[in-house]
Amino acid sequence: MAIQGLEIKFEGYDTILNECVNQKAIREGQRVHSHMIKTHYHPPVYLRTRLVVFYTKCECLGDARKVFDKMPNRNVVSWTAMISACSQRGYASEALNLFRQMLRSGTEPNAFTFASVLTSCKGALQVEYGMQIHSLIVKSMFESHIYVGSSLLDMYAKSGKIHEARGVFEGLPERDVVSCTAIISGYAQMGLDEEALELFRRLQREGMTCNYVTYASVLTALSGLAAVDHGKQVHNHVLRSELPFYVVLQNSLIDMYSKCGNLSYSRRIFDNMSERTVMSWNAMLVGYSKHGKGREVVELFKHLRDQNRVKPDTVTFLAVLSGCSHGGMEDRGLEFFDEMVSGKDGVEPEIEHYSCVVDILGRSGKVEEAFEFIKQMPFEPTAAMWGSLLGACRVHLNVDIGELVAERLIEMEPENSGNYVLLSNLFASMGRWEDVRNVRELMNEKAVIKEPGRSWIELNQTLHTFHASDRTHPRKEEVFAKVKELLEKIKQAAYTPDLSCVLHDVDEEQKEKILLGHSEKLALVFGLIDTPPGKPVQVMKNLRICVDCHNFAKFVSKVYGREVSLRDKNRFHHIIGGICSCGDYW
DNA sequence: GTAGGGTTAG
Numbered sequence: 001m002a003i004q005g006l007e008i009k010f011e012g013y014d015t016i017l018n019e020c021v022n023q024k025a026i027r028e029g030q031r032v033h034s035h036m037i038k039t040h041y042h043p044p045v046y047l048r049t050r051l052v053v054f055y056t057k058c059e060c061l062g063d064a065r066k067v068f069d070k071m072p073n074r075n076v077v078s079w080t081a082m083i084s085a086c087s088q089r090g091y092a093s094e095a096l097n098l099f100r101q102m103l104r105s106g107t108e109p110n111a112f113t114f115a116s117v118l119t120s121c122k123g124a125l126q127v128e129y130g131m132q133i134h135s136l137i138v139k140s141m142f143e144s145h146i147y148v149g150s151s152l153l154d155m156y157a158k159s160g161k162i163h164e165a166r167g168v169f170e171g172l173p174e175r176d177v178v179s180c181t182a183i184i185s186g187y188a189q190m191g192l193d194e195e196a197l198e199l200f201r202r203l204q205r206e207g208m209t210c211n212y213v214t215y216a217s218v219l220t221a222l223s224g225l226a227a228v229d230h231g232k233q234v235h236n237h238v239l240r241s242e243l244p245f246y247v248v249l250q251n252s253l254i255d256m257y258s259k260c261g262n263l264s265y266s267r268r269i270f271d272n273m274s275e276r277t278v279m280s281w282n283a284m285l286v287g288y289s290k291h292g293k294g295r296e297v298v299e300l301f302k303h304l305r306d307q308n309r310v311k312p313d314t315v316t317f318l319a320v321l322s323g324c325s326h327g328g329m330e331d332r333g334l335e336f337f338d339e340m341v342s343g344k345d346g347v348e349p350e351i352e353h354y355s356c357v358v359d360i361l362g363r364s365g366k367v368e369e370a371f372e373f374i375k376q377m378p379f380e381p382t383a384a385m386w387g388s389l390l391g392a393c394r395v396h397l398n399v400d401i402g403e404l405v406a407e408r409l410i411e412m413e414p415e416n417s418g419n420y421v422l423l424s425n426l427f428a429s430m431g432r433w434e435d436v437r438n439v440r441e442l443m444n445e446k447a448v449i450k451e452p453g454r455s456w457i458e459l460n461q462t463l464h465t466f467h468a469s470d471r472t473h474p475r476k477e478e479v480f481a482k483v484k485e486l487l488e489k490i491k492q493a494a495y496t497p498d499l500s501c502v503l504h505d506v507d508e509e510q511k512e513k514i515l516l517g518h519s520e521k522l523a524l525v526f527g528l529i530d531t532p533p534g535k536p537v538q539v540m541k542n543l544r545i546c547v548d549c550h551n552f553a554k555f556v557s558k559v560y561g562r563e564v565s566l567r568d569k570n571r572f573h574h575i576i577g578g579i580c581s582c583g584d585y586w
Numbered sequence: 587g588t589a590g591g592g593t594t595a596g
Binding site (some may be wrong): 018023046049050052053054075076077078079080081082084085087110111113114115116118119146147148149150151152153154177178179180181182183184185186202205211212213214215216217218219245247248249250251252253254277278279280281283284285286289305313314315316317318319320321352355356384482544567570571 | 587588589590591592593594595596
């Protein structure tokens with residue numbers, strides 16, 4: 001592509017630039033552009049557009065913008081190329097500004113424009129504008145366009161409006177792998193894992209094609225559900241289909257197996273990878289962290305530092321710090337944090353890392369230090385931090401700081417009933433029963449359980465879900481009878497219900513009944529009924545496990561000689577012979 | 587000429 005010294009006209013420039021776009025030949029394209037300037041050639045709109053496209057494709061957004069700004073007339077392609085480049089690089093407000101200017105200039109958007117601009121309308125605030133764009137789309141008859149439709153449904157899904165997303169999806173005249181994947185991952189990203197799985201299975205029956213993005217999305221849902229039987233099926237599909245971007249899928253598989261309780265499978269995949277990204281390391285570190293394997297976290301992080309291909313990032317340090325906290329490696333955790341502050345790996349601590357340090361200090365009994373740490377840190381404390389510290393006060397029986405902390409926490413979140421339970425637990429563990437009763441008074445009437453508790457267990461490829469005091473499960477009678485039988489046995493082994501976990505204004509007998517109806521107990525008991533004696537049982541819960549249920553599970557493991565695994569919102573509890581891997585701190 | 591979906595976190 002020698003152009004120097006040649007007399008070039010439109011066709012010549014056009015051909016060469018097109019070639020440069022295809023080959024991403026940045027230098028060559030820049031020389032073509034310079035040649036135009038040097039020879040005082042004034043390119044027509046078409047060629048200027050070609051330049052804009054060239055620069056955006058070569059990720060030279062600034063140069064693209066310069067050409068774009070100098071254009072006397074702009075067409076839909078140049079506008080769209082700019083909007084799309086901004087959207088793809090995460091400059092959402094710039095993309096929206098350009099779109100507004102485009103409308104003002106009188107240029108009609110086409111399907112390409114709508115599909116691009118919607119990418120910049122994700123989130124609770126932007127979706128308002130996205131909905132206005134939606135009505136423009138309806139007016140211009142692009143609603144059924146497959147690219148526009150999938151971008152539209154993705155916008156709704158990522159803004160928390162999953163019903164609207166589903167509506168757009170159902171209204172599409174045809175479906176393809178992208179629109180199907182977008183709606184499945186929409187459910188998965190909102191934590192609606194059962195819905196995601198159900199839809200995936202339905203669409204599969206209806207002949208949907210899957211690619212690596214589809215499987216990655218479904219694996220996210222299966223991780224959430226800890227549905228290991230389904231996960232293994234997907235793993236088989238992946239192995240058979242020789243999909244591209246296998247690293248992404250291996251990362252998802254590492255995550256899925258570890259969240260299903262099978263760490264050794266995760267490690268096997270990790271060890272056999274021919275190429276690893278930072279996400280591969282992070283997924284493995286998170287796995288160890290959630291299982292309370294502190295030593296393994298520290299060891300793997302050392303490997304990561306020793307190899308020079310992948311650099312740790314902010315998520316790596318979250319995994320490492322929370323791994324040290326969950327795994328009883330508090331001192332190492334504090335050292336890692338100090339190393340972050342000193343700039344050792346070039347990752348600056350953010351508020352989440354500070355939150356991990358609060359956890360670490362609290363767990364190791366340094367409650368005062370944690371309190372000071374929160375007061376001095378360069379961020380506003382979050383409710384989660386105060387909550388973690390209040391938990392520490394309960395375990396380490398520090399009622400002075402506990403009351404101070406609870407005051408702030410309840411001020412921040414007066415409606416979160418979980419906070420009152422924590423405070424009630426604290427007073428109860430100090431034997432201050434009058435105060436336990438006062439907490440009930442303190443709890444204002446608006447306090448609600450944010451998210452209803454739900455527990456489930458996977459047996460023979462079937463998920464059995466239980467809610468508190470479940471009256472809907474087909475085998476509820478059998479489950480309730482077994483709960484009573486169990487209760488007698490473990491009471492003989494000195495189990496006493498922890499009534500401070502119930503804040504309802506009822507008598508003690510009622511409180512005990514409410515406790516026995518907690519979903520994790522029902523799921524656990526169901527697992528005992530439906531599996532042979534001696535076999536390990538694994539139960540999942542969508543929230544943090546309650547103090548009484550944790551204790552209940554410990555007694556069950558001891559009295560019935562069962563290994564019990566409980567996966568709650570934050571971590572795994574592996575209970576053997578009445579002893580839990582969390583060391584009774586979570 | 588310009589376009590849509592994905593993996594790790596707490």
